[in-house]
Amino acid sequence: MEEHRKRHGRRMDYEERKRKRTAREAHKASADAQKIFGHKAKLHHAKRHAEKVQMKKTLKAHDERNVKQKDDGAVQEGALPAYLLDREGQKDAKALSTAVKDRRKDRAAKYSVPLPKVRGIAEEEMFKVIKTGKHKGKSWKRMVNKATFVGEGFTRKPVKLERFIRPMGLRMTKANVTHPELKTTFQLPILGVKKNPQSPLYTSLGVLTKGTILEVNVSELGMVTTGGKVVWSKYAQITNNPENDGCINSVLLV
Amino acid sequence: MATQLPPPKRQKSNYAKSLEKPVAPEPAAPIPSIVVQFKSAEDGANLGPAINLPADTARDALQMLVNKLRGETEDPLPYAFHLVPKTPSTSTAPQSARLQINNSIQSDALNAKDSTFSPEDVFELWCEPQAVFRVRSVGRCSATLTGHSSPILCCAHSPTGKYAATGSGDANARIWDMETETPKWTLSGHKGWVLCVEWDSREKILATGGHDGQVRLWTPQTGQPYGQPLLGHTKWITSLAFEPLHLVSSSSPSPRLASASKDGTVRIWNTSTRKLEFVLTGHAASVNVVRWGGENVIYTGSSDRTVKVWSGVDGKLIRTLNEHAHWVNTMALSTDFVLKTGPFDHIGKVPKDDDEAKSLALARYKNVIATNPETLITGSDDHTLFLWPDQASASFSTTATPKKPIARLTGHQKQVNHVAFSPDGRMIASAGFDNAVKIWEGRTGKFIASLRGHVAAVYRVAWSADSRMLVSASKDTTLKLWNLKTYKIRIDLPGHTDEVYCVDFVADKVVSGGRDKTVKM
Numbered sequence: 001m002e003e004h005r006k007r008h009g010r011r012m013d014y015e016e017r018k019r020k021r022t023a024r025e026a027h028k029a030s031a032d033a034q035k036i037f038g039h040k041a042k043l044h045h046a047k048r049h050a051e052k053v054q055m056k057k058t059l060k061a062h063d064e065r066n067v068k069q070k071d072d073g074a075v076q077e078g079a080l081p082a083y084l085l086d087r088e089g090q091k092d093a094k095a096l097s098t099a100v101k102d103r104r105k106d107r108a109a110k111y112s113v114p115l116p117k118v119r120g121i122a123e124e125e126m127f128k129v130i131k132t133g134k135h136k137g138k139s140w141k142r143m144v145n146k147a148t149f150v151g152e153g154f155t156r157k158p159v160k161l162e163r164f165i166r167p168m169g170l171r172m173t174k175a176n177v178t179h180p181e182l183k184t185t186f187q188l189p190i191l192g193v194k195k196n197p198q199s200p201l202y203t204s205l206g207v208l209t210k211g212t213i214l215e216v217n218v219s220e221l222g223m224v225t226t227g228g229k230v231v232w233s234k235y236a237q238i239t240n241n242p243e244n245d246g247c248i249n250s251v252l253l254v
Numbered sequence: 255m256a257t258q259l260p261p262p263k264r265q266k267s268n269y270a271k272s273l274e275k276p277v278a279p280e281p282a283a284p285i286p287s288i289v290v291q292f293k294s295a296e297d298g299a300n301l302g303p304a305i306n307l308p309a310d311t312a313r314d315a316l317q318m319l320v321n322k323l324r325g326e327t328e329d330p331l332p333y334a335f336h337l338v339p340k341t342p343s344t345s346t347a348p349q350s351a352r353l354q355i356n357n358s359i360q361s362d363a364l365n366a367k368d369s370t371f372s373p374e375d376v377f378e379l380w381c382e383p384q385a386v387f388r389v390r391s392v393g394r395c396s397a398t399l400t401g402h403s404s405p406i407l408c409c410a411h412s413p414t415g416k417y418a419a420t421g422s423g424d425a426n427a428r429i430w431d432m433e434t435e436t437p438k439w440t441l442s443g444h445k446g447w448v449l450c451v452e453w454d455s456r457e458k459i460l461a462t463g464g465h466d467g468q469v470r471l472w473t474p475q476t477g478q479p480y481g482q483p484l485l486g487h488t489k490w491i492t493s494l495a496f497e498p499l500h501l502v503s504s505s506s507p508s509p510r511l512a513s514a515s516k517d518g519t520v521r522i523w524n525t526s527t528r529k530l531e532f533v534l535t536g537h538a539a540s541v542n543v544v545r546w547g548g549e550n551v552i553y554t555g556s557s558d559r560t561v562k563v564w565s566g567v568d569g570k571l572i573r574t575l576n577e578h579a580h581w582v583n584t585m586a587l588s589t590d591f592v593l594k595t596g597p598f599d600h601i602g603k604v605p606k607d608d609d610e611a612k613s614l615a616l617a618r619y620k621n622v623i624a625t626n627p628e629t630l631i632t633g634s635d636d637h638t639l640f641l642w643p644d645q646a647s648a649s650f651s652t653t654a655t656p657k658k659p660i661a662r663l664t665g666h667q668k669q670v671n672h673v674a675f676s677p678d679g680r681m682i683a684s685a686g687f688d689n690a691v692k693i694w695e696g697r698t699g700k701f702i703a704s705l706r707g708h709v710a711a712v713y714r715v716a717w718s719a720d721s722r723m724l725v726s727a728s729k730d731t732t733l734k735l736w737n738l739k740t741y742k743i744r745i746d747l748p749g750h751t752d753e754v755y756c757v758d759f760v761a762d763k764v765v766s767g768g769r770d771k772t773v774k775m
Contacts, residue, residue, distance in 0.1 A: 083584070086516075
């Protein structure tokens with residue numbers, strides 16, 4: 001072949017044909033890749049995948065060349081000793097003002113909780129009207145639709161006089177409490193409902209909705225007061241809707 | 255007539271005054287005679303029979319008496335005395351555990367404001383021998399050394415006290431000569447802040463751990479790196495600990511190094527070959543502090559609220575102590591000082607070679623261990639400290655329960671940042687973020703006193719080598735030297751212009767470094 005080329009040269013339209021052929025190559029390759037099947041297809045696609053990976057690497061290298069890199073020799077600012085790393089340090093200028101604000105808040109006796117506002121719950125959503133009587137005409141009984149907490153030693157009032165029914169299926173005794181600093185969750189027994197933000201009626205009924213403050217038994221955490229006494233109960237606030245999830249997730253108020 | 259002034263009274267002349275008889279001084283109150291029983295503070299044994307003494311016997315006289323009773327008149331030891339006040343049933347105020355006798359029993363106990371003693375009690379006087387040498391009190395700042403371009407994060411003094419090494423946020427560590435107060439070497443090579451620095455007990459290797467997760471070894475005599483950096487940790491190094499000299503086997507002449515890191519592992523390196531020996535995994539969160547005990551036991555405290563005890567021979571977990579309710583920040587061993595200084599003691603003898611150094615270190619260690627076994631104290635973010643019994647020899651004793659702590663030390667109102675045993679193991683000092691330094695008894699963990707004076711969080715404490723002085727460094731830019739007889743400030747050492755991050759007590763100098771990038775001596 002080479003000898004023939006040396007002797008007679010190439011065709012007149014050789015360059016034209018070559019140009020057109022290379023232009024068509026992309027389309028031809030794409031058409032082939034879509035049409036081939038079977039063993040040939042597998043081999044082709046594997047080869048193509050390897051090429052694609054290589055191509056991506058070179059593109060990325062080009063990108064990095066263009067971007068200005070931060071000098072690796074420079075170390076970060078704000079050096080802290082090992083025992084202060086992982087702790088939020090306060091900027092000195094703000095320390096005084098935050099300290100004063102904290103003191104003012106303590107004196108005003110406002111409790112800051114993780115969920116300060118909760119959605120209002122309508123009575124139709126909270127209670128289901130139970131019709132009683134021979135002709136089912138009386139409708140003064142209500143059944144609570146949300147999760148509730150009744151203490152140990154709870155006995156129902158005489159059924160004929162009971163106005164609010166708290167179904168056994170919706171009664172809960174344990175809560176999953178997350179410690180905000182340790183970021184670990186413990187399952188702790190509930191001691192009581194301190195306050196339901198919706199209304200004092202719900203607090204007295206023991207209804208557990210999102211935002212309710214509970215009292216939980218924390219003796220298993222092992223916390224101790226400065227006097228050496230073991231802390232055994234703390235407040236926690238519910239962060240989910242227990243009637244939808246079937247469990248109570250809450251955050252410990254330290 | 256104008257009112258006339260009365261004629262001046264006749265004044266007595268000086269001569270006339272001197273002729274008067276001098277007023278006889280009031281007869282002093284009769285000094286009661288009391289019965290004193292000397293008790294040794296180490297084991298509670300009686301040192302001799304109960305003795306009848308006048309109540310105003312001075313402390314030196316009491317000291318001489320005790321020395322005579324013990325038969326040590328050739329090498330008299332200085333003693334500190336204290337009484338344990340009885341708690342009356344009606345009193346509700348918390349009593350301190352001891353009443354120091356500084357001048358004499360009469361002035362300190364009987365004449366004190368709210369004393370519960372009467373001259374008819376039998377006084378049980380507890381005697382504690384103190385170090386024979388006395389460290390001179392620190393008075394003023396003798397040198398301010400600049401050179402670091404970033405806050406100084408850690409400092410450590412060499413076992414002999416000749417050098418001090420500091421690590422800083424500019425990724426350099428510097429070695430300073432303490433006697434001439436000049437910089438000696440600058441050790442650069444780290445790529446991140448130098449977070450911890452440790453000397454080995456023969457003063458031949460210096461180890462530094464950085465924010466980049468590397469541990470580098472240096473030779474202090476030449477200032478050159480001792481081989482390649484030790485890589486392997488994926489996060490920053492929180493703490494370093496060298497193997498005690500008396501445990502170094504003769505096959506590998508350099509002590510091994512333990513490095514603890516935020517990635518939850520502790521790696522044990524062989525410093526002569528710079529190879530990794532084994533890795534202690536098992537902690538679920540950052541390992542905050544590691545200590546190598548004298549019985550070849552490694553203690554690690556971590557942010558997963560547990561303290562784990564490992565064997566130094568093969569790296570197996572011996573036991574886990576989980577009583578804390580929050581991160582374990584800091585740890586100290588009662589034998590810390592002895593292990594750190596190795597063969598060097600206050601006499602200053604330089605060992606000739608490695609074997610002699612090893613035997614000297616072993617002798618000093620056995621001396622300390624003989625009276626009380628090695629105990630561990632851990633301080634945590636849950637505002638309390640735990641005192642743990644000897645972990646290593648528990649296998650020999652049948653009644654020991656090594657998992658149960660000896661005592662829980664409560665009282666701090668905020669996190670406990672640093673805890674340190676006094677060199678004689680008798681007292682524990684703890685520094686917290688609630689601006690107080692608290693002193694506790696070293697053996698039982700009973701509260702002794704609270705040292706207040708700082709106005710911001712106290713970061714570190716350091717004891718002097720004779721256990722008589724305590725210096726504390728705080729966020730309020732001051733260092734305070736405390737008087738351990740009255741539990742008040744002895745000397746205030748201001749001068750730093752920003753938070754003081756680290757302090758160390760060497761022979762009779764205090765080295766401190768902080769955010770103002772200067773080292774003060």
